[in-house]
Amino acid sequence: MTTTQTFGELDHPSRLLMGPGPINVHPRVLRAMSVQLLGQFDPEFTGYMNETMALYRQVFQTQNRWTFLIDGTSRAAIEAALVSVLAPGDDVVVVNAGRFGLLLSEIAQRCDAKVTTVEGEWGKVVDPQAVEDAVKRVRPRLVACVHGDTSTTMAQPIAAIGEICQRYDALLYVDATATIGGMSTPVDAWRADIVTGGLQKCLGGPSGSGPITISDRAAEHINGRKHVEAGIATAGSVAGNGRRIASNYFDLAMIMDYWSDKRLNHHTEAASMLYAARECARVVLEEGLQARFARHAQAGAAVVAGVEAMGLSVYGDKAHKMTNVTAVVIPPGVDGDRVRARMRTDFEIEIGTAFGPLAGKVWRIGAMGVNARKHAVLTTLAALEAVLRGEGYGFTAGAGVDAALGVFS
Known part of the structure; x- marks a missing residue:
């Protein structure tokens, strides 16, 4: 006869989390997470979605219409960005001077993109001139970099890379997981096309939701790879051309349809995490x-x-x-x-x-x-x-x- 084992109620000490993340969650965010769930198409809930978009435009310092959440940890947002932009054979330049630059390269390789890395020494940032030399030589679809890499604790200057991408007509992706809400992440001033974050560091929330903002230029490219609408394959879009997005869950074109006025079903929104992300942004903006x-x-x-x-x-x-x-x-x-x-x-x-x-x-x-x-x-x-x-x-x-x-x- 087997014995049912239920273990004990969660009751660990309250630790002061002073590492590179996660950190202690703001009490207001914990309270927000305890609010009762709503249906994903409930008008009150979709109102919260719209409010969250408006809040994160301010946090990201952007006017981007496409500013919303990816359900999953900050890495889910990173993967959604790269999978939705990069098709097999696309050139991508990755700025790498730490563990999370290596992560960008690894995800891009899984997209079957052609990865060129601009290597920097750990403990230093990468010279923008080296980035420009690589971009000029490769002419990539995308340049990907990390703003603050917690593995080295270095913060890469982004504005110069944004200017390079504009001159060479490349999209710019920035991973701002470790800096959003604690260091300035001026998306529009950077001229970045996609920037992602996470709640579990400076935003003071739990891991499990990835804020993302997408420029009109990047959204046009992503939607150009769109292959499903309302569950029906779009005529002539797709099969065999190697351009469609390989992931369903991380297909930003489909997720954007859910966060748009269309409210097309894609996934069941993680309501408690949306409540958390919304409250994180409110706390940030109230402080200034x-x-x-x-x-x-x-x-x-x-x-x-x-x-x-x-x-x-x-x-x-x-x-x-x-x-x-x-x-x-x-x-x-x-x-x-x-x-x-x-x-x-x-x-x-x-x-x-x-x-x-x-x-x-x-x-x-x-x-x-x-x-x-x-x-x-x-x-x-x-x-x-x-x-x-x-x-x-x-x-x-x-x-x-x-x-x-x-x-x-």
């Missing part, structure tokens, strides 16, 4: 974009000042560092994993590890959303100080907290 960017910049500067006062080094080119995530070089003789474990077990604080060339070499400390505040930064630095002293790493006790306090004051 410039005030929010300044708060994240101050919190990040306090983290830098604190760790440097402890005698630790900040990884990478500080001139192009993300404001919201800091990579700290693990000093010789210190067990980085043990420090992270003690931070969690002794203080209920999570900081990040790293991967690729930086595995075991740096910790990553994030200050994002509700955690980009004085008390969260000071608590994290105080805990790190205590753990490092326990590990035998010597420095003046209190130096990190005092330095961070100086930034906040």
Whole structure:
């Protein structure tokens, strides 16, 4: 006879999530997620959809009509963008100086696109001239890049790449997962064609919804590959020409029909995630974009000042560092994993590890959303100080907290 095992109710400690994401969810967003569901075509619900589009136009700093949500994590939005633009044989230039540049290349290869990478050193940004040289040589349909790559904590300047794409008639895709809501992502000023984000970092929400904005130019191209309307194959559109979008779930042309006045059925909208995304944007805009960017910049500067006062080094080119995530070089003789474990077990604080060339070499400390505040930064630095002293790493006790306090004051 088998015994039914139901496990226990979820009841874990409330941790302070100070890694590169996810972070602690804003209380207002948690409350929004508990609101009762509505049907996906209920007029009140489609009204919420329209409100969400209007809110994210402001967050993305764009006039793009096509600004909405992809149901899935931020990677779902990335994949929807690339799968919907790239057909087999298309040329794409990928700007790669970190783990998430590699991800863009991997997804583009799955689209059977011809990928040309512009390689940069981890810890630095890519020279726009190298991007232009590749674009001039390849003449790609798309240039794809990451704004803030949390694997290296570098923020790639985008405006120069947008100008290059305009001159060479290439579409520009930007992954702004780690920066939207914490650093400026001025989509129209960048002249970017598709930009995607995620809720779980600076927007202060849960992972599971990917905001996206699409220019008219990109939407025209995507709709040119459209092959299904109301469940019926469009005459002459399709079969065998290799141009149709390979995915159904990530087919932006079909998703746009759902988010349009047509309200054509594509999927059952993730209502609770829409509520979360809507509230995330409301919180951001009520604070004000410039005030929010300044708060994240101050919190990040306090983290830098604190760790440097402890005698630790900040990884990478500080001139192009993300404001919201800091990579700290693990000093010789210190067990980085043990420090992270003690931070969690002794203080209920999570900081990040790293991967690729930086595995075991740096910790990553994030200050994002509700955690980009004085008390969260000071608590994290105080805990790190205590753990490092326990590990035998010597420095003046209190130096990190005092330095961070100086930034906040």
